[in-house]
Amino acid sequence: xxxxxxxxxxxVYESGSFSAAxxxxxxxxxxxxxxxxxxxxxxxxxxxxxTSSGVTPTQAGRAFYGDAVKVLAAARRAExxxxxxxxxxxxxxxxxxxxxxxxxxxxAVVLRFAQEYPNVRVSVSxxxxxxxxxxxxxxQLDFAVVPTSFELSDVLRTQxxxxxxECLVCRADRELPMxxxxxQLREMAxxxxxxxxxxxARRQNIEHYMKVNGIEVADILELDTMHGTLGIVAHxxxxxxxxxxxxxxxxxxxxxxxxxxADPPLTVDYARIExxxxxxxxxxxxxxxxxxxxxxxxxxxxxx
Numbered sequence: 001x002x003x004x005x006x007x008x009x010x011x012v013y014e015s016g017s018f019s020a021a022x023x024x025x026x027x028x029x030x031x032x033x034x035x036x037x038x039x040x041x042x043x044x045x046x047x048x049x050x051t052s053s054g055v056t057p058t059q060a061g062r063a064f065y066g067d068a069v070k071v072l073a074a075a076r077r078a079e080x081x082x083x084x085x086x087x088x089x090x091x092x093x094x095x096x097x098x099x100x101x102x103x104x105x106x107x108a109v110v111l112r113f114a115q116e117y118p119n120v121r122v123s124v125s126x127x128x129x130x131x132x133x134x135x136x137x138x139x140q141l142d143f144a145v146v147p148t149s150f151e152l153s154d155v156l157r158t159q160x161x162x163x164x165x166e167c168l169v170c171r172a173d174r175e176l177p178m179x180x181x182x183x184q185l186r187e188m189a190x191x192x193x194x195x196x197x198x199x200x201a202r203r204q205n206i207e208h209y210m211k212v213n214g215i216e217v218a219d220i221l222e223l224d225t226m227h228g229t230l231g232i233v234a235h236x237x238x239x240x241x242x243x244x245x246x247x248x249x250x251x252x253x254x255x256x257x258x259x260x261x262a263d264p265p266l267t268v269d270y271a272r273i274e275x276x277x278x279x280x281x282x283x284x285x286x287x288x289x290x291x292x293x294x295x296x297x298x299x300x301x302x303x304x
Contacts, residue, residue: 017054069277096144099226190218
């Protein structure tokens with residue numbers, strides 16, 4: 001069996017149709033169909049149930065996919081091993097990050113990586129969880145970082161990166177009801193709350209937190225732009241809930257007031273997601289390691 005046949009089979013499995021898979025791997029639909037049919041005929045087994053709307057893997061197809069991605073991953077590691085033996089780390093790393101990471105740690109990561117790996121080209125895409133996971137599935141990104149609460153498909157694997165505190169962020173001069181150094185949201189007037197849209201993985205957790213803790217919300221403004229959210233809360237009565245590392249530039253209290261939620265606390269876990277069939281290249285792993293180190297440093301900063 002040829003490695004190319006395994007690649008084509010995996011593409012069809014992940015895309016759910018021959019046409020989408022053909023576009024994904026830059027091949028013809030007829031070519032993909034032929035390669036998959038060759039596997040099925042050679043071993044006298046059906047890997048997909050074909051319909052006018054697409055394909056669905058059979059039980060045999062699902063089992064075979066698990067083996068196929070292991071072979072593809074091994075081939076990727078072997079190729080990467082050759083690059084390592086050549087003592088030159090080269091290539092192109094394309095990473096997807098949430099606004100939380102682009103504001104908090106990206107600058108330090110990119111500057112370190114550029115110095116240590118000058119022969120690697122880096123691209124960074126900023127988006128929210130749903131868009132990032134889709135781009136990783138489609139092979140457009142080497143990996144991405146998302147909250148662990150986000151539901152992922154079986155073609156992705158996760159690596160826990162760390163836990164962060166959620167914080168109340170508001171205008172710098174706003175007076176907050178405090179008790180033992182902890183903000184009392186229940187004692188505030190009904191909140192005018194800026195939240196991300198419902199496709200954002202943190203939205204449901206924040207709304208659940210407000211509901212179970214009896215925190216009254218007067219109005220919600222949906223904004224899927226981090227800079228817009230920060231601007232609004234700095235100049236109005238609107239408040240928002242943001243991850244702690246994103247708030248690090250505001251700890252001086254000059255434009256915005258940052259107060260960790262502690263009564264009770266609310267946290268968010270970060271995870272790196274990557275395709276099951278494609279282990280990270282040496283260059284991508286190096287970027288991921290530096291990103292992890294910078295995140296660890298950011299998470300150690302006291303927000304109080």
